[in-house]
Amino acid sequence: xxxxxxxxxxxxxxxxxxxxxxxxxxxxxxxxxxxxxxxxxxxxxxxxxxxxxxxxxxxxxxxxxxxxxxxxxxxxxxxxxxxxxxxxxxxxxxxxxxxxxxxxxxxxxxxxxxxxxxxxxxxxxxxxxxxxxxxxxxxxxxxxxxxxxxxxxxxxxxxxxxxxxxxxxxxxxxxxxxxxxxxxxxxxxxxxxxxxxxxxxxxxxxxxxxxxxxxxxxxxxxxxxxxxxxxxxxxxxxxxxxxxxxxxxxxxxxxxxxxxxxxxxxxxxxxxxxxxxxxxxxxxxxxxxxxxxxxxxxxxxxxxxxxxxxxxxx
Numbered sequence: 001x002x003x004x005x006x007x008x009x010x011x012x013x014x015x016x017x018x019x020x021x022x023x024x025x026x027x028x029x030x031x032x033x034x035x036x037x038x039x040x041x042x043x044x045x046x047x048x049x050x051x052x053x054x055x056x057x058x059x060x061x062x063x064x065x066x067x068x069x070x071x072x073x074x075x076x077x078x079x080x081x082x083x084x085x086x087x088x089x090x091x092x093x094x095x096x097x098x099x100x101x102x103x104x105x106x107x108x109x110x111x112x113x114x115x116x117x118x119x120x121x122x123x124x125x126x127x128x129x130x131x132x133x134x135x136x137x138x139x140x141x142x143x144x145x146x147x148x149x150x151x152x153x154x155x156x157x158x159x160x161x162x163x164x165x166x167x168x169x170x171x172x173x174x175x176x177x178x179x180x181x182x183x184x185x186x187x188x189x190x191x192x193x194x195x196x197x198x199x200x201x202x203x204x205x206x207x208x209x210x211x212x213x214x215x216x217x218x219x220x221x222x223x224x225x226x227x228x229x230x231x232x233x234x235x236x237x238x239x240x241x242x243x244x245x246x247x248x249x250x251x252x253x254x255x256x257x258x259x260x261x262x263x264x265x266x267x268x269x270x271x272x273x274x275x276x277x278x279x280x281x282x283x284x285x286x287x288x289x290x291x292x293x294x295x296x297x298x299x300x301x302x303x304x305x306x307x308x309x310x311x312x313x314x
Contacts, residue, residue, distance in 0.1 A: 003077060005040040006070045008033050009048060013067060014140070017049070017056035075276050078141070092121040095286060098134040098143035099126065101225035102201045103269065106245045107164075108147070111290035118289075119282045130199055130224070138274045144283050145273060147290070149202050152272040159302050160272040163291040167261030168202060169247050171233055171240040174256055178239065183258050185213050192220040192238035194229050201226075201243050202267040209264050230255060243267075275303065 007026060012033070015021035023030045034054070041047055048063035049056045059067065095115075099108060104126055112124065127134075127143060131151035137143040139157050146152060153160040170188070172178050178187060189210070196203040203222075210217045220238050223229050226246035233240040234254050241264075247257040271291055273279060279287075284296040 001040065001043055003074065005036045006074055008036040009040065009063075009067070009070055010074060012037065012049065012056060013059065017058065019056065072276065075274075078278065092119075093280060093282065094123045094125065095119075095145070095282060096125045096127065096143045097145045097147065097286070098129060098137045099147040100131060100134070100149070100200060101128050101227075102243050102246055103147045104128055105225065105227065106243070107269065108290065111286065114289045115282075115286045118285060122282050132199065135272070138272055141274070141277075144277070144279070145271060145287060147269065147271050149267050149269045150199055150204065152270045155272075157275055158272045159275050159304075160270040161291075161294055161299065161302055163269045163271050163294070165266050165268055167244050167259060167266055168206065168241055168264045169244040169257040170260045171230060171242055171247055171252070171255045171257050173234065173236065173254065176239070176256070178258065179256060183260065183263065185210060185215055185263055188239065188241075188263075189215050189217055192218050193241060194221045194223070194232050194238040195219060195241040196226075196229070197222040197224050200224055202264070205264045205267060206241060273299070273303070 004026075008022065011022045011025050012019065015025060019030045019033050022033045026033065037048065044066070046062040046066075047060050048066060050058040050060055097108075108126075112126075115122075116124065127137060129137065131148040134143070134146040134148050135151055135155050135158060138146045139155065146158075147163070152158060170178065170183060178191070181187065195206060198204075198207075206217075221229075221232055223232075226242040229240045229242050230246070230252060232238065240255075241260065244257075244259065244261075247255070271287060271294060273283075273287075279299070284299065287294050287299060288296070
């Protein structure tokens with residue numbers, strides 16, 4: 001048994017049982033992938049995949065049982081490499097953070113600045129995407145840390161930890177009629193609305209609030225980030241609903257903001273890591289810089305006994 005055999009099985013599942021894609025992902029040939037899988041099956045004495053001729057079409061029942069074991073073995077081999085690397089180069093490496101636009105643009109800059117000052121030799125890669133894309137990047141090992149409000153707590157492969165609470169704000173141009181009266185959901189339905197796309201930055205809370213009152217909001221434009229929303233509000237296309245942190249008094253001089261926490265409730269931004277993943281010293285440092293309550297001890301406790309056993313203090 002070798003790791004290339006294990007990787008061939010894992011990638012076959014990830015690539016939808018397409019051996020051509022598996023070969024490309026592993027930088028090898030399709031016959032080589034087939035041979036690695038067959039050799040592992042022969043050693044284990046079971047067939048891992050359902051076949052139609054030479055094509056793989058799914059996992060067998062034994063294959064479904066074995067796959068999580070293979071994934072854990074590959075993760076632990078990665079953890080072992082990272083453990084050795086950390087002792088060799090404690091102040092260098094690569095940190096990959098995946099976040100939504102709102103988090104990367106408004107919530108993360110101070111933490112990124114502090115991190116760069118503390119670890120100047122660590123390369124920092126920032127990936128932006130939807131909450132579901134962020135979760136998948138974590139699961140696939142493409143990101144060490146994921147930050148979003150939506151979705152991250154829905155995946156058993158991830159440990160999602162609360163970071164900070166926030167509320168929405170309604171933004172309008174100066175002199176807008178909404179500034180002269182109490183803000184209500186009924187009042188908002190009388191105006192065209194511009195807010196986040198479905199699945200982004202607390203959009204579900206906005207939809208739920210209107211639905212619970214039996215109201216139908218007139219959402220004329222939905223976008224993935226607050227900067228786009230603010231731009232079209234300034235153009236007079238409608239009333240914006242954004243995360244409160246996205247309104248900056250010094251920069252957004254052509255807009256006014258009304259707190260909408262009473263209408264749409266409190267949202268919780270979460271930080272997620274992959275369960276069982278080895279977190280290097282500088283990963284913990286970034287996490288604590290972004291969310292001071294998430295100390296190394298807190299994160300390791302949340303990761304559970306498996307994580308405690310694979311970490312150490314340096």
